[in-house]
Amino acid sequence: MTGPVGTLREAPARFAGGLTEIAPQTYAWLQPNGDWSESNCGLVVGGDAAVLIDTAWDLRLTRRILAAVADEVGVPIRTVVATHADGDHVNGLQLLPDAEFVCAEAARDELAGENPGALRWSQTGVHLLRRFAIGPPRRFGAYLDWMLSPFEFRGIEVRGPDRTFAGRLQLTVGDRELHLHHLGPAHTAGDTIVHVPDAATVFAGDLLFTGVTPNGWTGPVAGWQAALHAIAALEPEVIVPGHGPVSDLGAVAELDRYWSWLTEHASRLLADGVSVDDAAEAIVRSDAFAAEPWGRWDCPERTVCNIVLIDRARRGVPTHITHRERPLIMWKVARLAARLRAGATPA
Ligand SMILES: [Zn+2]
Structure with a gap:
């Protein structure tokens, strides 16, 4: 047994972590609380083989997941699918050298830029x-x-895929079918979901965050909402988000509503000449925000990233936040986090 899986930082766990059977022969690895890089994985077993969906951000955490799979499921992983190229979903791929690695073409291109x-x-x-x-x-x-600080980045190598696809791809494992749908660009360009029809389950990657504010690196927000509508159209009963507890279509609808709400409120402030930083702070401090479900989500400071996407779409420029731009955006995110913690009044 792997023992209890708590959060990676000091926070008390809001939901149980570790390997959880969500449907027959269908598992989620849950990493509470779904905060920065506390990312989930999936496992689908068919006959004497399994498909792993995503890894953790480092080798140590990925080894822990693989040990739990070996102990509690005991079926070899023959295929690994990445829902997207962010490190917290792919940095353990090298630990599965004999498994075929499959991802969307767009994710392959993003992986090439990872360091x-x-x-x-x-x-x-x-x-x-x-x-x-x-x-x-x-x-x-x-x-x-x-x-x-919770992570150990030594020895991680970027692994390119063995197989890529555009649009859709069907994988077969034993008597099970997995349908991969490329739905990006949204959170990233390569965003892919894994639909397992016989389990009425979708592994949504970072198209779904539950209980934690999403952060968009690529956008546009309209594309993200279209991806959420595509997930809803599959009518799954169980949805495993990239971050947060096991969810359902209610969480998908809530995130869709969040994006509409944020777009409306941010656009009004931006049209009045308010900066992205000030708009983010004013919004997360507002009574209207506190009255919504997202008023209770972790990491409200990520609102800065999300308003960057909304602002760029309004101005008709590419929404994608490049790797070079990320430190400046994170500077602003850190600034807002500190201001919220200190209870400072808006500038
Ligand atoms: Zn993630």
């Missing part, structure tokens, strides 16, 4: 900032140090 080695240097850099800097750099260092 897990840089995470090690970032981890050291932000730790030093937290300890020795003062003022805003210290705040930035503290936030990213908190975000990165």
